[in-house]
Every structure is written in structure tokens, then in C-alpha cells.
Amino acid sequence: MKIALDAMGGDHAPENIIHGAVLALREYPHISHLFLTGDTPRVEAELKKHGCNDSRIEIIHTTQIVEMADSGLDAVRRKKDSSVSRAIDLVKEGRAQAAVSAGHTGAAVTASLIKLRTLPGVERPAIASIMPSLGKYWVLIDAGANPDAEPAHLVQNAIMGAAYAECVLGRKNPEVGLMSNGTEDEKGNALTKETRPLLAASGLNFRGNVEGHDLFHNPPDVVVCDGFTGNVLLKTCESLAHAMFAMIKRELMAGLRTKIGATLAKPAFKRVHKATNADEYGGMPLLGVNGVTIISHGGASAYAMKNALRMACETIQHSVNPHIIDAVKRHHDSAN
Amino acid sequence: MKIALDAMGGDHAPENIIHGAVLALREYPHISHLFLTGDTPRVEAELKKHGCNDSRIEIIHTTQIVEMADSGLDAVRRKKDSSVSRAIDLVKEGRAQAAVSAGHTGAAVTASLIKLRTLPGVERPAIASIMPSLGKYWVLIDAGANPDAEPAHLVQNAIMGAAYAECVLGRKNPEVGLMSNGTEDEKGNALTKETRPLLAASGLNFRGNVEGHDLFHNPPDVVVCDGFTGNVLLKTCESLAHAMFAMIKRELMAGLRTKIGATLAKPAFKRVHKATNADEYGGMPLLGVNGVTIISHGGASAYAMKNALRMACETIQHSVNPHIIDAVKRHHDSAN
Numbered sequence: 001m002k003i004a005l006d007a008m009g010g011d012h013a014p015e016n017i018i019h020g021a022v023l024a025l026r027e028y029p030h031i032s033h034l035f036l037t038g039d040t041p042r043v044e045a046e047l048k049k050h051g052c053n054d055s056r057i058e059i060i061h062t063t064q065i066v067e068m069a070d071s072g073l074d075a076v077r078r079k080k081d082s083s084v085s086r087a088i089d090l091v092k093e094g095r096a097q098a099a100v101s102a103g104h105t106g107a108a109v110t111a112s113l114i115k116l117r118t119l120p121g122v123e124r125p126a127i128a129s130i131m132p133s134l135g136k137y138w139v140l141i142d143a144g145a146n147p148d149a150e151p152a153h154l155v156q157n158a159i160m161g162a163a164y165a166e167c168v169l170g171r172k173n174p175e176v177g178l179m180s181n182g183t184e185d186e187k188g189n190a191l192t193k194e195t196r197p198l199l200a201a202s203g204l205n206f207r208g209n210v211e212g213h214d215l216f217h218n219p220p221d222v223v224v225c226d227g228f229t230g231n232v233l234l235k236t237c238e239s240l241a242h243a244m245f246a247m248i249k250r251e252l253m254a255g256l257r258t259k260i261g262a263t264l265a266k267p268a269f270k271r272v273h274k275a276t277n278a279d280e281y282g283g284m285p286l287l288g289v290n291g292v293t294i295i296s297h298g299g300a301s302a303y304a305m306k307n308a309l310r311m312a313c314e315t316i317q318h319s320v321n322p323h324i325i326d327a328v329k330r331h332h333d334s335a336n
Numbered sequence: 337m338k339i340a341l342d343a344m345g346g347d348h349a350p351e352n353i354i355h356g357a358v359l360a361l362r363e364y365p366h367i368s369h370l371f372l373t374g375d376t377p378r379v380e381a382e383l384k385k386h387g388c389n390d391s392r393i394e395i396i397h398t399t400q401i402v403e404m405a406d407s408g409l410d411a412v413r414r415k416k417d418s419s420v421s422r423a424i425d426l427v428k429e430g431r432a433q434a435a436v437s438a439g440h441t442g443a444a445v446t447a448s449l450i451k452l453r454t455l456p457g458v459e460r461p462a463i464a465s466i467m468p469s470l471g472k473y474w475v476l477i478d479a480g481a482n483p484d485a486e487p488a489h490l491v492q493n494a495i496m497g498a499a500y501a502e503c504v505l506g507r508k509n510p511e512v513g514l515m516s517n518g519t520e521d522e523k524g525n526a527l528t529k530e531t532r533p534l535l536a537a538s539g540l541n542f543r544g545n546v547e548g549h550d551l552f553h554n555p556p557d558v559v560v561c562d563g564f565t566g567n568v569l570l571k572t573c574e575s576l577a578h579a580m581f582a583m584i585k586r587e588l589m590a591g592l593r594t595k596i597g598a599t600l601a602k603p604a605f606k607r608v609h610k611a612t613n614a615d616e617y618g619g620m621p622l623l624g625v626n627g628v629t630i631i632s633h634g635g636a637s638a639y640a641m642k643n644a645l646r647m648a649c650e651t652i653q654h655s656v657n658p659h660i661i662d663a664v665k666r667h668h669d670s671a672n
Contacts, residue, residue: 071522106522134579147517147525181483181567186407186442189483189564212571216579225568228525231517232565233572235548240573243470243552244580247611251604258604264597268587275583 001030003312004096007038008065008083009103011299014038017102018046020282020305025054027306030313035096037062037086062086068298072106076114084108088115091291098292098312100283102300108293109145109286116291119321121328124149125288126157126227127295128164129234130281131215138219139165143284144231144295151195154178154224156328158204160287161222163327167318174221177210179229185209191226199224203334241276245269283308285315287324292316337366339648340432341641343374343382344401344419345439347634350374353438354382356618356641361390363642366649371432373398373422398422404634408442412450420444424451427627434628434648436619438636444629445481445622452627455657457664460485461624462493462563463631464500465570466617467551474555475501479620480567480631487531490514490560492664494540496623497558499663503654510557513546515565521545527562535560539670577612581605619644621651623660628652 005021007014018036025031033056036043040061047057064079076085084103088111090096101108105127113125126142141161146153158176165174178196180188185196187209199206207220215223225233248269252262262269274280282304283294292315296308341357343350354372361367369392372379376397383393400415412421420439424447426432437444441463449461462478477497482489494512501510514532516524521532523545535542543556551559561569584605588598598605610616618640619630628651632644 068520069522105518134582144517179568181480181564181571182441184404186405189562192564212568212573213575215572216575226525228517228528229565229568232515232548232561233568235517236551236569236572237548237576239549239552240576241580244577244608244612246470247608248584248604251607252601254604258601261597261600261602261604265588265594265601266597268584268590268594268597271587272580272583276580 001313001316002033002096003031003309004035004037004087004090004099005309006083006087006099006101006103007036007043008062009101010296013102014042014046016300016302017305018043019050019302020309022047022050022052023302023306024309025052025056028310028313031309032056033058035060035087035090037083060086060090066104066107068104070104070107072104072110075104075107076111082107085111088112088293091293092116097316098294100294100296100308100312102296102298102305102308105144105295108295112286112289112291112293116289116293118288119290119325119328121332122156122160122288124153124156125286126160127284128161128287129284131237132276133216133219137169139169139222140230140234141222141224141287142227142230143234144227145286147226147228147231149191149226151191151198154191154195154226155198155202156288158199158202158222158224159327159331160324161224162204163323164287164320165221167320167323168314169221171221173205175205175207176222176224177207177214177220179223179225180209180211182211183209183214202331238278245273279304279307281307281311283311285311285320287320290321292321337649337652338369338432339367339645340371340373340423340426340435341645342419342423342435342437342439343372343379344398345437346632346636349438350378350382352636352638353641354379355386355638356645358383358386358388359638359642360645361388361392364646364649367645368392369394371396371423371426373419396422396426402440402443404440406440406443408440408446411440411443412447418443421447424448424629427629428452433652434630436630436632436644436648438632438634438641438644441480441631444631448622448625448627448629452625452629454624455626455661455664457668458492458496458624460489460492461622462496463620464497464623465620467573468612469552469555472555473505475505475558476566476570477558477560477623478563478566479570480563481622483562483564483567485527485562487527487534490527490531490562491534491538492624494535494538494558494560495663495667496660497560498540499659500623500656501557503656503659504650505557507557509541511541511543512558512560513543513550513556515559515561516545516547518547519545519550538667574614581609615640615643617643617647619647621647621656623656626657628657
């Protein structure tokens with residue numbers, strides 16, 4: 001598989017990005033070609049640090065930097081030679097099958113939307129994030145692509161999220177829930193109140209409204225929301241999980257007895273950390289565009305970047321886009 | 337202090353409610369009178385269970401039940417003799433200084449809005465929730481009263497939240513943040529993009545946008561959002577914290593070594609649980625109404641209800657409403 005990696009995007013770029021690329025190349029032989037878009041001397045310096053001269057690497061030199069203060073649209077229009085734009089160009093040109101970026105999310109979404117265009121029948125792309133719970137994993141969609149979504153967008157998120165849960169998580173007839181401020185039908189804001197009957201009539205396996213209390217104890221396979229709510233929710237969960245580990249560590253280190261307890265309990269903590277650590281997935285696919293774009297966290301570690309590259313391979317392997325095209329078409333046909 | 341408690345509201349009513357009342361009466365001598373609104377025989381039976389014949393209790397018999405499927409407005413209009421309506425009537429009539437309910441949030445909010453009316457200059461009430469972090473506590477406002485808020489409502493939430501942080505948490509010139517999907521000024525949805533400049537010009541100590549990653553590591557004193565986002569956020573945090581403890585427990589119990597570790601580490605877990613347990617506050621004030629209404633969780637435990645009654649006392653003691661009236665007036669004067 002041929003992948004384009006935005007080497008300059010993210011808070012710790014190019015260091016963590018290149019480190020992650022080196023780890024991925026070692027671990028995933030099915031990456032046949034890896035484009036690194038970015039400043040050639042800096043990228044080369046990082047590769048040298050890791051003693052990496054893998055023949056699958058091709059550096060594509062870029063000259064512009066997307067700043068966090070740029071709007072997504074400005075970034076794409078004015079900075080055609082940025083590392084994120086060039087990575088997505090490679091997908092558009094068919095030279096790469098997927099682009100991965102830990103940089104400016106708005107720029108990656110807008111560049112994908114403009115350059116790759118949406119799949120037939122999809123109005124707006126949405127970011128899908130795989131989330132843990134006490135039981136199964138579930139899909140949160142949209143985790144941040146479309147903050148001012150309309151009801152029709154949420155229905156498409158539901159269709160895309162269900163197709164994704166089917167082909168990546170192996171769920172049959174995935175159950176879909178609508179994120180709301182209560183489970184009762186009457187609960188919601190204007191957006192969800194308008195969306196709920198559309199989902200109920202969609203032919204999807206629709207549970208109805210779900211609330212925060214359901215997410216980690218009894219989640220449906222897919223939780224649908226607008227990109228503002230989803231982004232707040234995703235980042236809040238990451239922050240709280242991290243803070244709880246930090247609090248527990250602080251309290252464990254506060255006395256000898258609990259310190260000894262902590263040493264003995266370490267394997268259990270490691271397992272919980274692994275199950276709840278966003279870095280294990282490392283990236284989230286932008287669903288609904290005609291190509292594969294994987295969005296990573298700005299603060300992504302090398303380990304997260306390695307996993308984001310794995311996620312890119314899996315999204316290609318599982319033929320996610322053909323599944324989505326099919327699901328959208330089925331829904332469209334049954335509605336007419 | 338005279339308090340009216342909705343004895344029938346909540347998933348475990350009247351059992352947990354009455355049990356909480358009994359605990360509170362034992363612990364808080366400054367409760368001089370406690371009205372219990374509900375079905376007299378059932379309330380009396382619960383009191384008898386706890387051997388409680390405290391002379392400060394007065395039962396107000398009610399005959400109607402608000403169902404979770406009722407809309408807030410319907411509940412108030414059609415069920416005038418419900419336990420939540422009657423509790424708020426007692427505040428309106430000046431017989432109680434505060435009402436506490438773990439029942440239908442929409443009904444408690446609507447009854448408070450219609451019967452007590454808003455404070456001068458306040459358009460919509462908002463629920464304030466005290467939240468933990470690695471460092472200080474902070475105030476989330478609105479946690480669920482007004483799901484379709486407008487920019488002017490968010491500005492009032494900020495003013496009320498800051499007044500609350502000042503008089504209850506003792507913060508001087510509290511810092512306010514606007515909940516968004518990124519910290520940059522450009523981030524947000526239509527609502528927050530319109531609200532941000534209003535907050536920047538409000539004279540409040542405004543940090544700008546905050547995102548989920550800030551909430552537990554570096555929160556401002558007050559985080560402002562609409563009631564939909566706030567409710568999703570609050571319930572998600574409660575669910576995740578609960579699930580993480582459950583996951584850790586499950587993993588600790590999976591082997592002998594970690595079981596022993598868990599026993600030794602127990603005091604540390606207890607401290608973290610106490611710091612992150614929503615039951616420690618038990619209730620959230622509905623700010624902006626001319627009276628004190630404390631909203632508790634539907635699933636509130638007896639311990640949570642006891643603490644909700646403590647919260648009612650504190651809200652009266654700290655003269656929260658005079659502070660809010662003053663803050664709204666100052667803001668209004670400086671804007672003109």
C-alpha cells in the first residue's frame with residue numbers, strides 16, 4: 001500500500017511524525033511506498049537520527065507551513081505547497097492510496113473535501129473515532145469535521161458510521177444512537193429533535209437518543225452527533241482519562257503502603273491504560289471523501305503516528321469507501 | 337434554613353430521597369424546617385424505616401407524578417399537584433428558601449422559570465455544576481437547562497457562573513472560558529463564534545475558547561456552554577469516570593498479585609473516587625431564577641441527596657442570588 005504522510009503537521013513535527021513512520025515501516029511490510037511531505041533537510045535529518053534509509057521512502061519537498069490560526073479554507077487556497085495539501089494531492093493524483101496528517105484538522109478536512117471531493121450522495125465528510133467502553137468498542141461520528149451540521153448530515157453520518165462499524169469492527173446490522181441530553185424522545189436540541197424522526201425512518205437499526213451515561217456502559221455500535229459536540233466529547237474523554245490516571249498515580253505515590261500496592265498492581269493499570277489510550281488507534285478516518293484521509297491528534301506521539309499509519313492500511317484493506325458508497329445508495333434507493 | 341424536598345422525584349424515589357433527608361437532618365442542624373412533598377403514606381413508610389420522627393419534617397401531600405416522557409411545560413401546566421411543582425410553590429410562597437429535586441430536570445427548570453421567574457436582567461436560567469480537575473475545581477454552566485441557547489444567553493451564563501465561582505468557590509475575578517472545538521479564535525460553531533467577541537467585550541476575565549483537553553489539566557474557573565453541550569459533557573464525564581474505576585477494578589481482580597496490590601492501594605483509590613464522585617456535590621443550582629432550586633441526578637443515592645441538601649443550604653448562605661443580581665446589573669450598566 002502507498003501512503004502519503006504529512007511530515008510537518010502536529011505539535012511535535014517533524015520529530016514524532018518521522019519517528020512514527022520509522023516504526024511503521026519496520027512493523028508493516030504491506031506499506032510498499034511512503035511519501036513524506038515536508039521540508040527535505042529537516043525530514044532527512046530526522047530519518048538520519050533513526051538510522052533509517054528505507055528504500056520505500058520518498059520525500060516530497062514542500063515550502064509552506066499551515067499555522068493553527070489559519071482557517072481551513074485559507075490554508076488550502078493560499079498554501080498550495082503546504083505538507084498537508086501535498087499529501088492529499090498525492091491521493092488525488094492516484095500516487096498514494098491514503099494521506100495521514102496530525103496537523104491542522106480544518107486544513108486536512110478542507111483539502112480533502114476540495115481536492116478529493118465527496119463520495120456520491122455524501123454532502124459533508126465526517127470524522128469517525130473508535131471509542132472504548134466497559135464492553136465493546138463503538139464509533140463516534142462526527143468527531144470534528146462539520147461543527148454546524150444539519151439533520152441530513154447527521155443521517156449521512158449515521159449511514160457512514162454504520163458502514164464503518166460493519167466493515168472495520170465486524171458488526172452485523174450495527175445499532176445506531178443519536179447523541180442527546182437524555183434518552184427520552186422529547187429530549188434534545190433543535191438539531192437532534194429534527195434528526196431523530198429521520199433516523200427512525202432511515203431503515204438503520206436505530207436505538208433512539210443516547211446520553212452521556214450510556215457511552216461507556218451500554219453504547220450502541222455507532223453514536224451520531226454534529227462535529228462540535230463530537231469534538232468536545234472526544235477531547236473531554238481523552239483529558240479526563242489522562243487526568244484520572246494522573247490523580248491515581250499522585251495518590252498512590254503519597255505513601256509507602258500505596259506505593260507498594262501500585263508496584264504490584266502495575267500490570268492491571270497497564271491493561272486499562274492500553275484499553276483507554278487514544279494512541280492505540282492514533283488516527284481517525286475522515287469518512288465520505290473519495291479517498292482515504294486519516295486525521296491524527298496535534299500532540300500525537302511516535303507510537304500514535306505508527307498506529308495512524310496502520311489505521312490507513314486497514315481503511316484501504318477493508319474497502320471502507322465502496323461499503324459507504326453502497327450504503328448511501330441503498331438508503332437513497334429505499335427513500336425514493 | 338427552610339428547604340422543600342421533592343420526595344417523589346428520581347429513579348429511586350422515595351427511598352433514596354427520604355434516606356438522604358434523614359442523613360441531612362442528622363448532620364445539618366441549620367436545616368430548621370424540611371418540607372417533603374409527595375405521597376404521604378409512602379413518605380411516612382420510608383421515614384419509619386429509618387426510625388425518623390424529626391420535628392423539623394413537614395409532609396406536603398401531593399397526588400400527581402411527573403413521568404420522564406412528559407415535556408417540562410406539560411408537566412408544570414397539567415400536573416399542578418406534582419411533588420416537584422409543590423416544592424417550588426413552597427419557595428414561591430416564601431415558606432421555603434430552596435427547593436431540591438432529583439426528578440425530571442425539564443419539569444424542575446420549567447416550574448422554577450414559570451413560578452419563581454428569572455432574576456432582573458436574566459433571560460434564561462442555567463444549571464451550574466462544580467467539576468473536578470487535577471488542580472482546582474471549576475464551574476460548568478449550563479449543564480442542561482437551556483439546550484438551544486443564543487449568544488446573549490451564553491454571556492449571561494458567563495456572568496452568573498463567574499458570580500457563583502466568586503461567592504461559592506471564593507475565586508477573585510474568576511477566569512471564564514468558552515467551550516469550543518479548539519482553543520484558536522477561529523474554532524467553534526455558529527453559536528460560539530458569535531458569542532466569543534461578546535465575551536471578549538464583556539469586561540469579564542475572559543480566556544477565550546477552551547477545548548476538552550483543557551478541562552481537567554488547566555481549566556478556567558468557569559466554562560460556558562449551551563445546555564445541550566454541557567449536559568452531554570457532564571454525563572459523559574460521570575460515565576467515563578465510573579467506567580474507568582470499573583475497568584481498573586476488573587483488571588485488578590484478574591490475578592493474585594494485582595489483587596494484593598489493590599488491597600494495599602485502596603486508600604489511594606478512595607481519595608481519587610471521592611475527588612471525582614459527582615455524589616460529593618449531589619446537586620447543581622439552577623442559577624438565574626428568583627429563588628433557589630437545586631437539581632439532582634435522577635439516579636441520586638441517599639448520600640448524593642444529603643449533599644444536595646447541603647448544597648441548598650450553601651447556596652442560601654452564600655447569598656448567590658444577590659451576587660448574581662449585582663453582577664448582571666454591573667454588566668448591564670457598563671454596556672450602556
